[in-house]
Amino acid sequence: NILERKSEAKNPFYRVVELNDTLTDPALWGKNFPLQYDTYRRTVDQVRTRFGGSEAMPRTPSQADPRSIVAQSRLEEDPRLRTMWAGYAFATDFREERGHAYMLDDQTYTERQIVAQQPGACLNCHASTYTAMKTLGGGDLVKGFEAINRLPYAEARALVTHPVACIDCHAPDTMQLRVTRPAFMEGIRAAKAAEGVKDYDVNRDATRQEMRAYVCGQCHVEYHFQGADKRLVYPWSKGLKVEQMLASYDEAKFKDWTHAETGAPVLKAQHPEFEMWSQGIHARSGVACADCHMPYMRVGALKISDHHVRSPLLNVNLACQTCHRWSEDELKARVLTIQERTFGLRNLAMDALIALIGDIKGAAADGHTEAQLAPARDFQRKAQFYLDFVEAENSMGFHAPQEAARILAESIDFTRKGQVAVREVRPP
Amino acid sequence: NILERKSEAKNPFYRVVELNDTLTDPALWGKNFPLQYDTYRRTVDQVRTRFGGSEAMPRTPSQADPRSIVAQSRLEEDPRLRTMWAGYAFATDFREERGHAYMLDDQTYTERQIVAQQPGACLNCHASTYTAMKTLGGGDLVKGFEAINRLPYAEARALVTHPVACIDCHAPDTMQLRVTRPAFMEGIRAAKAAEGVKDYDVNRDATRQEMRAYVCGQCHVEYHFQGADKRLVYPWSKGLKVEQMLASYDEAKFKDWTHAETGAPVLKAQHPEFEMWSQGIHARSGVACADCHMPYMRVGALKISDHHVRSPLLNVNLACQTCHRWSEDELKARVLTIQERTFGLRNLAMDALIALIGDIKGAAADGHTEAQLAPARDFQRKAQFYLDFVEAENSMGFHAPQEAARILAESIDFTRKGQVAVREVRPP
Amino acid sequence: MKLPVAVLMLVVAAGLALGVGAYTFVYARGASYLTNDPAACANCHVMREQYDGWIAGSHRAVAVCNDCHTPPGLVSKYATKALNGFWHSFAFTTGRFHEPIQINARNHAVTEAACRHCHAAVVESIDAGRHGAARLTCTGCHASVGHLQ
Numbered sequence A, B: 001n002i003l004e005r006k007s008e009a010k011n012p013f014y015r016v017v018e019l020n021d022t023l024t025d026p027a028l029w030g031k032n033f034p035l036q037y038d039t040y041r042r043t044v045d046q047v048r049t050r051f052g053g054s055e056a057m058p059r060t061p062s063q064a065d066p067r068s069i070v071a072q073s074r075l076e077e078d079p080r081l082r083t084m085w086a087g088y089a090f091a092t093d094f095r096e097e098r099g100h101a102y103m104l105d106d107q108t109y110t111e112r113q114i115v116a117q118q119p120g121a122c123l124n125c126h127a128s129t130y131t132a133m134k135t136l137g138g139g140d141l142v143k144g145f146e147a148i149n150r151l152p153y154a155e156a157r158a159l160v161t162h163p164v165a166c167i168d169c170h171a172p173d174t175m176q177l178r179v180t181r182p183a184f185m186e187g188i189r190a191a192k193a194a195e196g197v198k199d200y201d202v203n204r205d206a207t208r209q210e211m212r213a214y215v216c217g218q219c220h221v222e223y224h225f226q227g228a229d230k231r232l233v234y235p236w237s238k239g240l241k242v243e244q245m246l247a248s249y250d251e252a253k254f255k256d257w258t259h260a261e262t263g264a265p266v267l268k269a270q271h272p273e274f275e276m277w278s279q280g281i282h283a284r285s286g287v288a289c290a291d292c293h294m295p296y297m298r299v300g301a302l303k304i305s306d307h308h309v310r311s312p313l314l315n316v317n318l319a320c321q322t323c324h325r326w327s328e329d330e331l332k333a334r335v336l337t338i339q340e341r342t343f344g345l346r347n348l349a350m351d352a353l354i355a356l357i358g359d360i361k362g363a364a365a366d367g368h369t370e371a372q373l374a375p376a377r378d379f380q381r382k383a384q385f386y387l388d389f390v391e392a393e394n395s396m397g398f399h400a401p402q403e404a405a406r407i408l409a410e411s412i413d414f415t416r417k418g419q420v421a422v423r424e425v426r427p428p
Numbered sequence C: 001m002k003l004p005v006a007v008l009m010l011v012v013a014a015g016l017a018l019g020v021g022a023y024t025f026v027y028a029r030g031a032s033y034l035t036n037d038p039a040a041c042a043n044c045h046v047m048r049e050q051y052d053g054w055i056a057g058s059h060r061a062v063a064v065c066n067d068c069h070t071p072p073g074l075v076s077k078y079a080t081k082a083l084n085g086f087w088h089s090f091a092f093t094t095g096r097f098h099e100p101i102q103i104n105a106r107n108h109a110v111t112e113a114a115c116r117h118c119h120a121a122v123v124e125s126i127d128a129g130r131h132g133a134a135r136l137t138c139t140g141c142h143a144s145v146g147h148l149q
């Protein structure tokens, strides 16, 4: 009854440890906040949903890769991905993502590390890098950020021990949310500037509700490494929409790699959850990532944020039903309807792109000149980035259903134009 | 004043007329229900929204067409429509639709009546045909329906005087909603049968909330005239989705006309509001047409359904805010976001289709054989029906945002395949 | 019960100044604003929906209108009641108010305070837990708590 609760709750947290800005180990923070810590540790669970969660696949550990369990391979699920990414590290190893607890190991041991030389910049989103950056920078976060980016991966890896931890999202004194990733600070400032908001400082200007999404946007975003210093940059200078990102890549003449089968200068989109969400009805309604992926839960007299960050479909009751009065089955069915539609279009767009790749390959073999191939290759670059934008986004369209379908429709249109272009010309 | 308000509340209406099943004139019904009648008469208003409403265009009345005001021409707004419909009556005259008050005149005087011989079947959705059908059928509604369908338009036209009236949606004794159109009774029975529901009788089995959409579904649907008897049929035997309707047309080898520029056997989709809505989140949430297009309004102490059927964007407070706590401007902006996305894709799909039509025309000129042209023509048929399905649907995607985008994406994919097909072969 | 009477007089006086308002306030039992009986609120047909929503809602057994729509503490309580009672009477009579009725900023704040008052225990950790942090609005997630939508 309420009265009891009142007394119980006088002080929800017992400060047994004096936290400060140098303590990375979540176990220490967990002493003050055992409930959050306990849920945080549950991100090791692996449960599969139709398009999300992850499946625990046993493997025999090796010297190079000691993991005894990994998530299922997306390349085996859909071999067309190998063709789409031909010549790029992703074509050798790409798996379904799983809980936060695995982020550091999965990055360390992915075969993508073997086929390519990766920079320290990778670590920004796979480890608790906050204190490491502070130390490297002699107290200056940005200096440390720049330093860690350009280190070879192995060296940088030696500086970190934990996956994302409390300190990466929370201020130790007040427990308020904070952004600790310079790449997001700079990215969101650029995005706001594009909207006409000058000198945006996320930790100063963001509302609490916004922070409930921004802490996730530190990592769940499209990115690239800029220049020799491997600076981690989010391509938002023109805005968060797919066409705006492509425009900024085109402007910088940036490419991730040259396609092995067609010679096209192509791009790889990666987990643009934040960007996709920003175009959806939930973002527009002020619903943040944490509302669905870290819903409040009752623990005794208290209500806490479920730090077991996972697919909301594994937790529909708390994640959705406070706002939506539909049954659990009905809500799951609604998500599935959206996802199946997206998946259907994703497959159409994929078949189309594979056909275009075949066409260009064939044309090159027929002796089409570079100049003749250029237009079709550019359409491949566009179609591929748009398709990959939805493919790499991990909600299979749910975060912005119509926008995801719109992007796939445009991808198909680019392919169409590419297939026409390659047929318009005959080899000299 | 408040005294009235209190007394008003006691007796909602006064029976001044004894209504029966033969009284068509809404003015008579209006004597018992003056509030509904007054709002019903306001459908003469013409106000434009970005994609809906209608614009009042003055014209000089003529012998053939006495209308002094019409709605804007959609053909002038987008001349590509003339190419898409080349050889069909719609290419000569197609206008934005307007309020119910105009339905009979607009059908009587459209130039589509001049370029083609239209049957009485047209009247099912443009006039209060209930009593006319009853009389023609000697008390048997279906007999009367069959009789009016096969009459020449002019003869059938002489049998009716009013646009849709009270009697078409209401039972005179109870004022309960009812379906009076055999084409809908048969269509919905077929659709339910496809879902495994046997012997569905809409007036017996539908819930009140369903009736709030079904009365509209009597007319706001895709249709065709079957056989020499011109029976009005809704193509729902396989279901309400675009691919299911196309499948039933393909099965029946049905075509609306032969495309004048390509010789393809093509189809014209028409106002599938009911079918599109059925695929959207509002239908899924049990929100009916009447909830948004005829919202309850307070008149003194009474709440009545606003019979001024119109664009909800002209009435956002009552149409939306009862369920959505957003400001009027915000709600309008949400609709516009959805509509602009749909419109963008519609234009991409349209450009694509026009290109395909050009390709086929060109190939025919180059001497491609009928057999060689067949595959491309079939893709045109598909791409055209899908595009027209969204183009003819009058909410510009709002009734089912992701579904509308999905349909346009598939239309573009059909065009892509058609353009490839036409290029795969060389004339003999 | 001195205070309520005093306030009532005050409102009636203000009403007389405006005539119609006070007339309604009395005639339409605007005084029901001063009672605690939810049915009294529903004296106004325009309150019917909220009344029905409350009956269907989860709080019917635990909270009446005034628990959520008036601040705790006698003075502020009757001040709010008088203010709302008067203006709503006025709005009701003139028929000049936004449809559907929407809570205004002041009353929204009152309601939020009410949530926190009763649920202090439950929300302490998420709400008062960290100094300086802005508050999340309860109804952002619990919109249907007072009135089942």
Ligand SMILES: [Ca+2]
Pocket: A052, A053, A054, A096, A097, A098
């Ligand atoms: Ca996953």
Ligand SMILES: [Ca+2]
Pocket: B052, B053, B054, B096, B097, B098
């Ligand atoms: Ca219109």
